[in-house]
Amino acid sequence: MTARSRDIPPLQALDAGVAALDVRGVSHVFGARKALDDVSLDVPAGSFTALLGPNGAGKTTLFSLITRLYDNRSGVIHVLGFDVRRQPAAALSRLGVVFQARTLDLELSVLDNLLYHATLHGVGFHAGRQRALALLEQDGLADRARDKVRNLSGGQMRRVEIVRALMHRPRLLLLDEPTVGLDIASRAALVAQVRALVANEGIGVLWATHIIEEIAPGDRVVVLHRGRVRANGTYEGMLAQTGGEDLSAAFLRLVDDTGESAA
Amino acid sequence: MSAPSPPPPARFRLPLAGYLIVLVGICWREGLRFLNQRGRFLSALVRPLVWLFIFAAGFRSVLGVSIIPPYETYVLYEVYVTPGLVAMIQLFNGLQSSLSMVHDREVGAMRILLVSPYPRWYLLVCKLIAGICVSLLQVYAFLAVAWFWEVELPPIGYFTVIPALLLTGLMLGAMGLLMSSLFRQMENFASVMNFVIFPMFFASSALYPLWRVQESSLALWWICTLNPFTYAVELIRFALYGQFAPLPALVVAGCAMVFLAASILAYDPSAGVMARRGGPENAK
Numbered sequence: 001m002t003a004r005s006r007d008i009p010p011l012q013a014l015d016a017g018v019a020a021l022d023v024r025g026v027s028h029v030f031g032a033r034k035a036l037d038d039v040s041l042d043v044p045a046g047s048f049t050a051l052l053g054p055n056g057a058g059k060t061t062l063f064s065l066i067t068r069l070y071d072n073r074s075g076v077i078h079v080l081g082f083d084v085r086r087q088p089a090a091a092l093s094r095l096g097v098v099f100q101a102r103t104l105d106l107e108l109s110v111l112d113n114l115l116y117h118a119t120l121h122g123v124g125f126h127a128g129r130q131r132a133l134a135l136l137e138q139d140g141l142a143d144r145a146r147d148k149v150r151n152l153s154g155g156q157m158r159r160v161e162i163v164r165a166l167m168h169r170p171r172l173l174l175l176d177e178p179t180v181g182l183d184i185a186s187r188a189a190l191v192a193q194v195r196a197l198v199a200n201e202g203i204g205v206l207w208a209t210h211i212i213e214e215i216a217p218g219d220r221v222v223v224l225h226r227g228r229v230r231a232n233g234t235y236e237g238m239l240a241q242t243g244g245e246d247l248s249a250a251f252l253r254l255v256d257d258t259g260e261s262a263a
Numbered sequence: 264m265s266a267p268s269p270p271p272p273a274r275f276r277l278p279l280a281g282y283l284i285v286l287v288g289i290c291w292r293e294g295l296r297f298l299n300q301r302g303r304f305l306s307a308l309v310r311p312l313v314w315l316f317i318f319a320a321g322f323r324s325v326l327g328v329s330i331i332p333p334y335e336t337y338v339l340y341e342v343y344v345t346p347g348l349v350a351m352i353q354l355f356n357g358l359q360s361s362l363s364m365v366h367d368r369e370v371g372a373m374r375i376l377l378v379s380p381y382p383r384w385y386l387l388v389c390k391l392i393a394g395i396c397v398s399l400l401q402v403y404a405f406l407a408v409a410w411f412w413e414v415e416l417p418p419i420g421y422f423t424v425i426p427a428l429l430l431t432g433l434m435l436g437a438m439g440l441l442m443s444s445l446f447r448q449m450e451n452f453a454s455v456m457n458f459v460i461f462p463m464f465f466a467s468s469a470l471y472p473l474w475r476v477q478e479s480s481l482a483l484w485w486i487c488t489l490n491p492f493t494y495a496v497e498l499i500r501f502a503l504y505g506q507f508a509p510l511p512a513l514v515v516a517g518c519a520m521v522f523l524a525a526s527i528l529a530y531d532p533s534a535g536v537m538a539r540r541g542g543p544e545n546a547k
Contacts (some may be wrong), residue, residue, distance in 0.1 A: 067374070067377075069378075088380070089275060089277050089381070095378070097378055099374055100371075103374060108299070120288060120386075122277065122281025122381070
């Protein structure tokens with residue numbers, strides 16, 4: 001499943017055999033509302049794990065806890081073996097995130113956005129520029145490096161955000177509904193870009209979505225609904241478990257108590 | 264498919280050089296944004312100049328200012344209000360950069376800052392330092408124009424004011440930062456600017472010496488005396504004449520520390536308002 005690239009960065013050697021992400025028994029409440037209820041899931045290194053759930057399932061809350069925007073009061077979250085609560089610096093330095101909201105600075109150029117992010121992770125301007133240009137080149141965006149972000153299309157902005165999340169060579173990549181608002185072609189390009197990362201660099205990916213078509217056979221799937229994990233396994237396993245003929249039927253069966261539709 | 268239980272990881276330390284890179288990166292980005300927003304620079308410059316050219320010129324004959332330290336002779340009203348206007352520039356700048364933080368938080372850009380592995384208090388301090396650097400640019404641009412308007416300070420004053428500006432910038436920036444943590448939306452925040460900037464500015468020694476305030480209203484005098492902005496103005500006033508004012512320095516430093524500590528606490532994920540007032544709509 002994992003094809004590791006030859007130029008192994010130093011962090012990676014330490015990570016062997018450790019899950020990229022391990023969430024155990026995490027609950028979270030906002031006032032009286034329980035947003036997450038005893039959630040456990042894991043993302044093995046070099047795997048594409050889809051976090052599938054309708055809107056309001058708690059996906060964004062889970063991401064906020066993993067990225068330590070909020071503190072998890074119950075349960076533990078490990079990123080590459082580091083507890084995000086006890087060793088946040090170690091955990092966050094191995095983590096790349098693409099948030100649901102667009103977070104690029106529209107007034108700055110693509111390159112400046114990437115360099116700013118690099119410095120926030122302690123990567124200097126020289127190294128940052130080299131890394132940024134290499135990643136943009138790989139992604140076919142090299143000719144847009146000097147353009148203001150405002151002039152990019154929605155799909156290009158998302159791809160730049162993924163490049164930005166990779167600037168500090170993370171071993172775990174979180175994406176929160178990255179394809180929202182994109183057309184079919186951009187969506188396919190984005191999914192392909194991330195799948196290539198999993199295959200070529202052995203990055204663990206947690207991909208939150210409510211769009212079934214983005215999940216492929218061989219993926220790991222976690223279904224989150226109303227703050228609880230309803231299913232956790234492989235694509236094929238989920239089909240077998242629910243007796244569904246396709247994944248969307250299986251998914252609807254798992255979340256049908258509210259009548260909410262998945263797509 | 265359960266994950267293997269994680270082995271005890273090796274101790275992890277962020278490289279020291281990284282701290283410097285973070286500081287430089289945040290200041291660099293703040294500088295780029297500042298250059299991109301010419302309107303912001305222009306209004307930061309025009310605002311105090313309007314006060315200097317129009318308000319102060321008009322009141323020159325009405326308000327006489329007697330000889331009080333640090334002045335050694337009678338001074339024109341323009342000269343008297345200059346330190347207050349310098350402090351006003353910093354007040355606006357401090358609140359404006361925190362306004363941009365509220366905006367950043369609304370659109371989500373704030374999260375990019377907060378997922379940095381460096382400690383959150385350090386990131387906030389870097390953000391403050393970047394804001395202070397921008398305010399210094401604005402202050403010197405103002406002082407340069409004022410010089411042509413015959414507000415000529417002793418040459419040494421242009422240097423001795425730097426440490427004072429760093430301290431007052433820190434206090435006013437930290438105050439803005441604290442306020443930014445308390446407001447969820449821009450709208451609320453914009454109205455608070457009105458309730459904060461104007462009272463702070465008017466109820467201080469920026470426009471009139473406190474002894475004149477005391478003559479007219481003892482209550483107002485008390486308010487001015489308790490207003491930290493008064494001490495920011497006085498610290499700058501003395502520093503512009505190469506003098507050190509111990510009491511204002513102490514008050515400003517004390518307030519800066521309190522505001523800074525409170526805002527760091529407010530942005531702390533385990534203790535702060537982020538967690539308590541959180542909710543998906545706030546988390547984006």
